[in-house]
Amino acid sequence: MDYDKYAYEPFAVTVDLAVLTVTEGALHALLVERGQEPYAGHWALPGGFVHPDESAETAARRELAEETGLSDLSGLHLEQLRTYSEPGRDPRMRVVSVAFAALLPDPPEPHGGSDAADARWVPYDRARPLAFDHDRILADAHERVGAKLEYTCLATAFCPPEFTLGELQQVYETVWGTTLDRPNFRRKVLATPGFVEAVPGAARLTGGRGKPAALYRAGPATALHPPLLRPSPEGRPA
Amino acid sequence: MDYDKYAYEPFAVTVDLAVLTVTEGALHALLVERGQEPYAGHWALPGGFVHPDESAETAARRELAEETGLSDLSGLHLEQLRTYSEPGRDPRMRVVSVAFAALLPDPPEPHGGSDAADARWVPYDRARPLAFDHDRILADAHERVGAKLEYTCLATAFCPPEFTLGELQQVYETVWGTTLDRPNFRRKVLATPGFVEAVPGAARLTGGRGKPAALYRAGPATALHPPLLRPSPEGRPA
DNA sequence: ATGACTAATAGTCACTACGACTATAAAGAG
DNA sequence: CTCTTTATAGTCGTAGTGACTATTAGTCAT
The missing domain is CATH 1.10.10.10 (Winged helix-like DNA-binding domain superfamily/Winged helix DNA-binding domain)
Incomplete structure (x- = not known):
């Protein structure tokens, strides 16, 4: 890391959360309706700017509480997914977003807050299209969670x-x-x-x-040895 | 993400690379000797600032080439590890770093470049201590690679x-x-x-x-089904 | 050559994990 | 009651794998 040789360009750093839960036999994602431009009126993953004095993990919990009004985050499982940094993923400035996958049991009813006009549990299959590159983040989160079920x-x-x-x-x-x-x-x-x-x-x-x-x-275990593999979707030969 | 309601604070965004290879029967990491403060003279993972027009992945490849002079990056496997964003991880400014794990076969000889005084393959066990929180990043990369060997x-x-x-x-x-x-x-x-x-x-x-x-x-496969599990380090009971 | 040594490859055997089942137990609904 | 529903118990055959032994094909020394 060289601070001296090159001028560095400031970035905006945000967090985005793909919060998943299982209700009524279906996978649901927690979405917010955007109150401001860009994408005002569109649905998106909850998230927001990281403050100067907090880590991405801290910001994720804070933004989730602020935007969806969820008070009981005790059972929340938060896990970094990956960071999305392609230039142009936000139409107006350079934004790097640290995405999280989160799991919640017994989903409490959310309500919009801060800059979210509304917040709602939406069946996973009917979640798209979302603002920004959130379709992809949501899909990545689903894939990651599915994979982790196998061996954790x-x-x-x-x-x-x-x-x-x-x-x-x-x-x-x-x-x-x-x-x-x-x-x-x-x-x-x-x-x-x-x-x-x-x-x-x-x-x-x-x-x-x-x-x-x-x-x-x-129980106290975190890993599954041997793993519980999901059935492969291959048809059996004749 | 709300750009309008809260003023956002600019961050410096960097990439750090834990580049691993296997030579002479031992795991080696690619390290650079820092030419500037902070941590001048200390060893660290290669990395640097993300430019305004590039993604973290692009920046990672560029920084690796610049700092270590490696020209043949054709066999390079690059993979996002996670993002380190704790305040205070850099002594002088707010830096968010996207870390990558990278694998390289047949390690070519590196040489210092740009702000790296020197670059060298160092046996993994003798790599520490490193500058910043790079000890942890390197350990996380090792753990991740070890896990991925099992099922990919x-x-x-x-x-x-x-x-x-x-x-x-x-x-x-x-x-x-x-x-x-x-x-x-x-x-x-x-x-x-x-x-x-x-x-x-x-x-x-x-x-x-x-x-x-x-x-x-x-071969063309990317996943291992069923996985090749590493032996668990448990002693057998009497 | 000839034999010692080394590393790759072939094959055996037993045990475990797991997919596909069948059977039984314990509740509510009619 | 009997039917339905869901939980739980158990069986059987097979794939996968850990722990081996045996064979093959080379180098290195004598």
């Missing part, structure tokens, strides 16, 4: 503190867009030490009909 | 256009710091369609003694 215990970040194995399986199926065999999924999850741990009191929960399911908590 | 075909990026399976295995062993069983490694690599393809002419190469090895090229 990230799926529990989509679940409330106590959950059933059926709910956990729903997360996988929703993010991957596949169906999984229930007994096999169960066997795999329980065979992975530290992935989930049973809630000891014979606690059970009923979603309606059917046999009540046992409740589990997220 | 990235290892071929460390190898010249034609290589033996022994060389490929050396890459895994060097990055992971483990040893692997040769027949099993071979079986796994050859069983993965598109990982490597044999060079058809009975081409062979001799490194010295022993039976000559067949030559292979990188």
